[in-house]
Each structure stands twice: as C-alpha cells, then as structure tokens.
Amino acid sequence: MNDKGIERVVTVGSALEVHFAESKKITFESCWLRDHCRCVSCYHANTFQRAKHLLEIPEATIVKVEYDKNQLIVKWSDEHESAYKSDFLSQFDYKTWKESRRLKPILWRGQKVNEKITKIHVDEFLKSVEGQRSVFQSLLDYGVALIEGVKPSLEATEIVCKALGGVQHTIFGGMWQFTTKAVHADTAYTNLPLAVHNDNTYFTEAAGLQILHCIEHTSGIGGETILVDGFYGANCLKEDHPEDFEFLTMFDVEAEYIEEGHHHTFAAPVIQIDKKTQDLKQIRFNVYDRSAMAFSSNEECKLYYRSLRNLSRYYEDPLSQWQFKLTPGTVMVMDNFRVLHGRTGFSGTRVLCGSYVARSDWLDRARSLKLIQ
Numbered sequence: 001m002n003d004k005g006i007e008r009v010v011t012v013g014s015a016l017e018v019h020f021a022e023s024k025k026i027t028f029e030s031c032w033l034r035d036h037c038r039c040v041s042c043y044h045a046n047t048f049q050r051a052k053h054l055l056e057i058p059e060a061t062i063v064k065v066e067y068d069k070n071q072l073i074v075k076w077s078d079e080h081e082s083a084y085k086s087d088f089l090s091q092f093d094y095k096t097w098k099e100s101r102r103l104k105p106i107l108w109r110g111q112k113v114n115e116k117i118t119k120i121h122v123d124e125f126l127k128s129v130e131g132q133r134s135v136f137q138s139l140l141d142y143g144v145a146l147i148e149g150v151k152p153s154l155e156a157t158e159i160v161c162k163a164l165g166g167v168q169h170t171i172f173g174g175m176w177q178f179t180t181k182a183v184h185a186d187t188a189y190t191n192l193p194l195a196v197h198n199d200n201t202y203f204t205e206a207a208g209l210q211i212l213h214c215i216e217h218t219s220g221i222g223g224e225t226i227l228v229d230g231f232y233g234a235n236c237l238k239e240d241h242p243e244d245f246e247f248l249t250m251f252d253v254e255a256e257y258i259e260e261g262h263h264h265t266f267a268a269p270v271i272q273i274d275k276k277t278q279d280l281k282q283i284r285f286n287v288y289d290r291s292a293m294a295f296s297s298n299e300e301c302k303l304y305y306r307s308l309r310n311l312s313r314y315y316e317d318p319l320s321q322w323q324f325k326l327t328p329g330t331v332m333v334m335d336n337f338r339v340l341h342g343r344t345g346f347s348g349t350r351v352l353c354g355s356y357v358a359r360s361d362w363l364d365r366a367r368s369l370k371l372i373q
C-alpha cells in the first residue's frame with residue numbers, strides 16, 4: 001500500500017531525519033513539524049486551513065518519537081501529540097516538491113505550432129472533462145488553443161469565456177466587442193496593423209488569457225492574426241545576448257494607459273523569472289504602451305533600447321510567427337503571460353468580441369482538472 005513507507009527516524013539537533021524506502025531521506029525541522037500538525041485543534045480538515053495563528057504555535061521541543069511504516073508520531077514538550085502519515089511527509093522532499101510546481105511550457109517557433117495545439121468543437125469543450133483537459137493542456141503547453149463551432153455572437157462567446165475560468169472585468173468592460181470605432185483610447189480600436197505585444201503591461205496584474213472571436217469581417221481584406229511564443233524569444237535572447245536578457249529581467253520598464261477618467265501605470269521587468277526554478281514566468285512586452293521614462297545613467301538608457309530591440313528582433317522575425325486568419329466560429333484563446341499577439345492592418349467591417357480571464361482563474365481550472373499542482 002505504501003511503497004514510500006518510513007524505515008527509520010533519527011534526531012539531528014532540532015530536526016528529525018526521516019528515512020523512507022528507496023533510500024529517500026527528508027529532514028524536517030521541529031518548527032515545521034509542529035506547524036504541520038494535522039490534529040483537529042491545529043488544522044481544520046474540512047476547510048483545508050490552519051487553525052492557529054503562527055504566533056500561537058508553541059516553540060515546543062520534541063520529547064519522544066514513535067513510527068511505523070505508515071506514520072510518524074511526535075510527542076512534544078507541552079504534552080501535545082502530532083501524527084503524520086508517511087504519504088503526507090514524503091511529498092516534501094524539496095527537489096520533488098519544487099519540480100512538481102513547475103509548469104513545463106513546450107517552446108515553439110513559427111506556424112508549425114498550428115499542428116500541435118488543441119482545436120476542439122465547442123460542445124466537446126463545454127460538455128466533456130476530456131475536452132476541457134485538452135484545451136487547458138494546450139494552453140499550458142503552447143499558450144494557445146482554438147475552440148470551433150461557436151455561434152458568432154457575444155453571448156455564445158461569453159459561455160466559452162466563462163468555461164475558461166470566468167470573465168475578467170477591466171476598463172474595457174467584461175465581455176467586449178470592438179471594431180474600428182474609437183470607444184477607447186487604444187489603437188486596437190482602429191484598422192491599423194498592431195505588432196505583436198502582450199496586453200495590459202500598465203496593470204499591476206496583466207490579464208491571464210485573452211479570448212478573441214472574429215464574428216464578422218466583410219467588404220475588406222487583411223486583419224490576419226499574428227502569434228509568437230514570448231518564451232521562445234526570451235530564451236534566444238538569453239543565449240545570444242545574455243547581458244540584454246539579464247537587464248530585461250531586472251529593469252522596471254514603465255507602461256501606461258491614458259484615457260478620459262483613467263490613468264493606469266505600472267513598471268516591471270519585461271522578462272519575469274521564477275526565483276526558485278529560474279523558469280520563465282511572464283513576458284510583459286508592448287512597444288506601444290511604454291511610458292516616457294527618465295534613466296539613472298546614459299548606460300542604462302542605451303541598455304534599455306539595445307535589449308528591447310534585440311528581443312523585438314525575435315518577435316518580429318516572420319519565422320518565429322504564426323500568421324493566420326481568424327474567421328467567425330473559431331474562438332482563439334491565448335496565454336497573455338507568454339504568447340504575444342498582433343494583427344495586420346485591414347479594410348472593411350471587422351468585428352471582434354471576447355474577454356480576458358485572470359491567470360489565477362484559468363490556473364484554478366487547470367488545477368481542478370489535475371493538470372498542474
């Protein structure tokens with residue numbers, strides 16, 4: 001039943017060294033053990049919450065240890081007793097634990113990703129767990145998924161947005177619909193070409209997903225969608241220009257959004273790295289929404305331009321990009337923390353609808369579907 005059972009427990013200073021089968025050894029400090037006591041007075045098992053404030057947890061010492069294959073029992077100097085299942089303890093091997101928290105994006109370059117991503121009929125997505133798993137897995141792997149057979153309306157698209165984690169409200173609204181009518185002070189509301197970018201660089205937390213459904217394009221041409229893997233470009237920069245990569249992970253680039261009654265601004269590194277794993281975490285790249293900035297030195301100013309231009313070259317390379325025409329019925333979903341999107345200029349009447357989904361909300365769906373930890 002328990003193949004990682006406890007074999008031996010050794011006291012080492014204030015810690016317990018727990019030896020499991022298969023030569024696995026984990027050291028638990030007594031402060032950790034006391035904090036992770038799962039008895040009814042220490043833990044609300046029904047809400048998965050700790051029952052005690054950190055300051056209430058006594059700094060007691062371990063006076064006695066008992067164990068068998070399946071559990072460890074600790075008796076404390078204040079007469080409290082804690083029991084830990086071996087399955088519970090064995091997940092806290094730091095390396096395994098850290099590894100289990102990593103998202104493992106599959107980097108892509110150019111249009112070939114078209115053959116890899118999930119393209120699924122809306123009914124399968126909405127009605128089956130397998131369908132949902134396939135869409136979220138594609139978002140985790142490639143940062144893109146296509147949902148087909150959706151009625152070209154805001155209402156039908158909203159159902160898809162809700163199933164992706166829920167509509168995120170911003171200054172643009174919840175569900176939005178946009179054409180060339182300038183209802184917001186942003187070039188998305190024109191027919192101009194837009195080079196690939198991430199949205200919301202001016203928010204403290206950029207949207208997690210962006211969902212776009214072209215519900216009409218008549219009497220005109222152009223308006224093709226361009227996608228590029230922001231992580232792939234960042235990795236190329238790291239290899240070819242390590243100094244520029246380093247700068248973009250450290251330097252806070254300021255971005256802004258200004259319209260009547262609104263002024264958003266936020267400054268953050270363009271390339272965000274996970275502190276523990278050094279994995280790429282987020283790209284915040286938008287050449288248009290950069291604020292006018294002052295620099296601490298000429299050197300810093302020159303590095304800003306050099307590194308952003310060098311990163312841009314990967315993103316603008318046609319071989320890195322996947323360009324295609326979105327047509328009514330196909331809902332495109334993309335990870336705004338990773339994939340950059342743009343469009344070619346267009347003529348005619350082109351109407352898009354969609355919404356944002358907060359990252360926390362779509363990862364919640366992916367976690368509930370057991371795709372991530």
Ligand SMILES: C[N+](C)(C)CCCC[C@H](N)C(=O)O
Binds near residue numbers: 188189286
């Ligand atoms: C998607 N929607 C049309 C609603 C808004 C577009 C906002 C685009 C903006 N420049 C940004 O990067 O955030």
Ligand SMILES: O=C(O)CCC(=O)C(=O)O
Binds near residue numbers: 188199212223225341
């Ligand atoms: O019009 C499009 O296809 C995309 C618009 C866009 O880039 C945006 O809304 O951020």
